[in-house]
Amino acid sequence: MALATRTAHPSALRTLWGSTIGKKTVMAGTGVIMLLFLIAHMLGNLKIFFGPGDFNSYAAWLRTIGQPVLHHSWYLWLQRTALVACVVLHGVAAYQLSRRDRAARPQRYAHRQPARGSYATRTMRWGGVILGLFIVWHILDLTTGTLNPRGEAGHPYEDIVADFQVWYVDLIYIAAMLALGLHIRHGFWSAAQTLGANSRTRDRALKAAANVLAAVLTAGFVLVPVAVMTGLVN
C-alpha cells in the first residue's frame, strides 16, 4: 500500500494570482506590454508630420498586417483584444492590491511624515485611474469616432486635426500624457523591481532609463496636439 506522502499543490498560475508578489508580477508584465505598444504607437503618430497621404496610408497599412495569412484587420483585432486584456488585468490587480494595502494599515499615524517617495510614486493609483478614463475617451474619440468632431473612418489625419482644434480636447490629451509620463517614470523601474530584474548595480541605470522613457513618450505624444495648435499640421 502506498503512503499518501504527497500534498496537493495549487497550480503555479493560481499561486501567482493569489499572492501579492504574483499580482504585482501580472501588473508589471501587462504594464510592460502596454509600454511596448505605446512606444510603437507614439512613433506611428509622428508620421503625421509627413502629411495626410503618408499618415492615412500608414493607418490603412495597419489593417493589412498579417495578410494573406490573416484576413483584413484580423491582426488589429488580435492586438486590441490583447491590449484590453492587459488593461483589465492591470486594473483589477491594482484595485485588489490597493484594497489589501489599505486594510494592512488601518490606523494612520497621528504625526504624519511628509512622504519621501517621488510625486510619480505617490500618484500611481489615481494617475492610473486617470489613464483608464483617458483610454475609454481616446477609443471613443479616435477609434470609433463617436466623440470626434469629424469622425470619418479611414481619415485619421483629418480627424486628428479636427480634434486638436478644440481647446478642451488639447487640455484633456496633454493632461493625460503628463499623467502617463508620471506613471511610467515610477512604473518602468517598479516593473524591473517586481520582475526581479533590479539589483544594486542596475538601480541607477533603471531609474535613468525610466526617466528617459517617460520624457520621450510624453514629448512624442504631446508633439501632435502642439503641432495642430500651432498650425504646423493642418
Next chain:
Amino acid sequence: MNLTLRIWRQRSSEQAGAMTTYEVRDISPDMSFLEMLDVLNEELILRGEDPVAFDHDCREGICGACGMVINGQAHGPERTTTCQLHMRHFQDGDTIDVEPWRAAAFPVVRDLVVDRSAFDRVIGAGGYITAPTGSAPEAHATPVPKEAADTAFEHAECIGCGACVAACPNGSAMLFTSAKVVHLNSLPQGAPERESRVLGMVAAMDEQGFGGCTNTGECATACPKGIPLPSIAAMNREYLRALRKGAPGRV
C-alpha cells in the same frame, strides 16, 4: 533639556487609545531615547500613574525589541534603533510624538507595545535550514564563495524590529521577508530548501495580513540595519524562479 511628549496610551488591545501629553525636565542630551522614557516612567510611578509600556531588551541595537514611531519616523530621526537614538538629536523645548508601530498584522498590546508574532509565523514558514544541530560544524566543511558570504551576512543583519512594516504606507513585510530569504537562499546550506522557503514565507507573509509592495522605498529608508531596497527585487526573482520550477521532484 525640557521636552513635551505626546505619547500613545492604550490600556489594552480591546480599549481605545489616545495621544497623551507629558512634560519631562532636565533630560541629558547623552541619554538614549529609552532612558528618557525611563525618566518619565519613574515620575509617573511616583505620581501613582501607570508607566508607559514599551518593548526593550538589549538596549544595544541588536535584539530589535524597541520599536516605536517617533515624530512619524520608525525609530526616530536617525538611522538606528530607538535604544541607540540619543536625545542630542532633539532640541530643548521640542514636542515629540511617540506612537506604536501601526499595521493590521501588529496589533497593539498596550501603549507602545505591539504583538510582532506575525514575523515569527513568517520565519516558521521557511526562515531556517533543516539540518541536524549540535556542535558547530567545522567552518571549512562547506565552502562558501566570498560574494555569497557577504550577501548572506548583510541580510543576516536584520533584527526583525518591524521598522520596515511600520514605515511602509501599505504595512508590507516585503523587506523583512526578503532579508531572510536572501540570507538563506544565497548560502549552500540554504540550497536544498531554496524553492519551498521562498514560496512558504511569501504565502505566510500574505496570510498574516501584511500589505503588498508598491516600491515606495520607505522600508529601506527606515531600516536601522540598512537592508537595501533591491533585496526585494532579489526575493521577487527567487519567488518567480521557484514558481517556474515548481516543487522539486513534482510529478
